[in-house]
Amino acid sequence: MTQTKTERSVTINPGMLCQPIGAMQAVLGVHAAIPLVHGSQGCAAYPMRMFNRHFAEPVEIALSSLGEDAAVFGGADNLVKGVHALTSRRHPELIAVITTCLSETIGDDIDGILRKIDLPVALVPMHTPSYVGSHVTGYDNAVKALVSQLAEQTGPTDKINITVGLLNPGDIRELKSMLEVMRVKANILTDISETLDAPLRLPRPSFPTGGTTLKEIADTANSLGSIALCKHAGGGAVTYLANKHKVPMILGATPIGVANTDALLENVSQLVGRPVPEQLRRDRGRLIDAMIDVQFKVVSKKVAIFADPDVASGMARFVHELGMEPSIVATGTASKEFVKDVQAIASQTGHEIEILQGCDLYGLHEAVKAAGVDLLMANTHGSIADDEKIAFARIGFPVYDRVGYQRRTIIGFNGGINLVDLIANSILEHGDAS
Ligand code: SF4
Structure with missing residues (x-):
């Protein structure tokens, strides 16, 4: 259904x-x-709190701090003063101006305002009104804004572009490690592996080392090709680069599990013209071995998956590979593309899958009760598993009621092994508890 x-x-x-x-x-x-x-206090305060709890890192987010007067007369003054203050105090290389419900409704012309500012810093406007889409749309719009404002054709390179979507620092490290084994150079958009999981070193640098450089973003126009690991979050940038700079593009699927990781490596291999090395084939074999080891513990268990669209559909394919039944596949983001992706999995695998898009947690809870699943895979907000007395495996963002999830990977063959352990142990612990 x-x-x-x-x-x-x-x-x-x-x-x-x-x-x-x-x-x-x-x-x-x-x-x-x-x-x-560019908005009011809460638009920065609640995301900061969410980042602090999930990534266990201090994050720096500036705010134009719009009040009642700005709601009537516009927020240009606050924005201009904010950009000047940030530049003189923090000396960043890039300031990304992110709009909110309020600044979009006022109708501030942030592109025009930023064009008139002459400072030694890159200024990129990002339009993210929250009455459209979700955090996934916001990520997609932001990465597209970065490449559309900064990418520049200067001559071909031997690099590829990879947009990673809303994955964790541990995932980006796993991706970089696979690329290193393949001796592939990549512009990763954007690379939170060091910035949101930074080593603690003294004296503390004014910005974390790591992160995608402006040069790498500029260079995305010259690459051999682009791959979006999450087409809902990064697909816009990859499509822009294909249309504007003729960079060949591949959209998804998120490399969760065997088939999706095989597809990613095959795509990378074709873009750079090098075969997949033996070391990665060994990792693949280790994942398959881990999957077989837990067969009798997980086979035929019914699973409800709640995550961002690309992670949810990737996870659905993986639980099928494990011999489990993806009974409910749900996302809070409304997306017809997501429905098509999961329908394709249902028709290829023969599973009866209930697909929920743009759903709230109440809708998810009702579906879980009706389907009678054995395991819920969701972020911290999926604590409904306790109410329904079913096993619960935490994935996605945010996870703040357990530690260390930002360091774990779910992608690639090593991520698959982590997931096998997570799924099997969640089922075993639940069985022991009950
Ligand atoms: S929904 Fe709108 S007003 Fe609320 S925090 Fe997000 S951007 Fe700000």
Whole structure:
């Protein structure tokens, strides 16, 4: 059965975050960059709290701090003063101005305002009104804004572009490690592996080392090709580069599990013209061995998956590979593309899957109760598993009721092994507890 967007006119416990938070995460993966939120206090305060809890890192987010007067007369004054203050105090290489519900509704012309500012810093406007889409849309818009404002054709390189979407620092490290084994150079958009999981060293640098450099973003126009690991969060940038700079593009799927990781490596291999090395084939074999080891513990268990669209569909394929049944595949972001992706998995695998898009946690809870699943895979907000007395495996963003999830990988063959352990242990611990 396919259920499209919920028909209720009220949302009960939202299943998504707002656009600016996705844009902030994208900007925090750029070296020496500061997101400047053009809005009111709460638009920066709640995302900061979310980042602190999930990544266990201090993050720096600036705010134009719009009040009642700006709501009537416009926020240009605050924005201009904010950009000048940030530049003189922090000396960033990039300030990304991220709009909010308020600044979009006022109608501030942030592109025009920023064009008139003459300072030694790159200024990139990002339009992220929260009455459209979700944090996933915000991430996508932000990465597209980066390449559309900064990418520049200067001559071909032997690099590829990879947009990573809203994955964790541990995932980006795993991706970089696979690329290193393949001796592939890549512009990673954007690279939070060091900026949101920074080593603690004294004296503390004014910006974390690491992150995608402005030069790398500029260079994306000259690459052999682009791959979006999450087409909903990064697909816009990859499509822009294909249309504007003729960089060949590949959209998804997120490399979770055997088939999707094989597809990624095959795509990389074709773009750079080098075979997949033996070391990665060994890792693949280790994943398959781990999957077989847990067969009798997980086979035929019914699973509900709740995550961002590309992670949810990638996870659905992986639990099928494990011999489990993806009974419910849900995302808080409304997306017809997501429905098509999961329908394709259902028709290829023969599973009866209930697909929920744009759903809230109340809708998810009702579906879980009706389907009677054994395991829920979701972020911290999926604590409904306790109410239903089913096993619970934490994935996605945010996870703040356990530690260390930002360091774990779910992608690639090593990520698959982590997931096998996570899924099997969640089922075993639940069985022991009950
Ligand atoms: S006002 Fe809009 S942009 Fe700001 S926190 Fe609320 S939903 Fe997000």
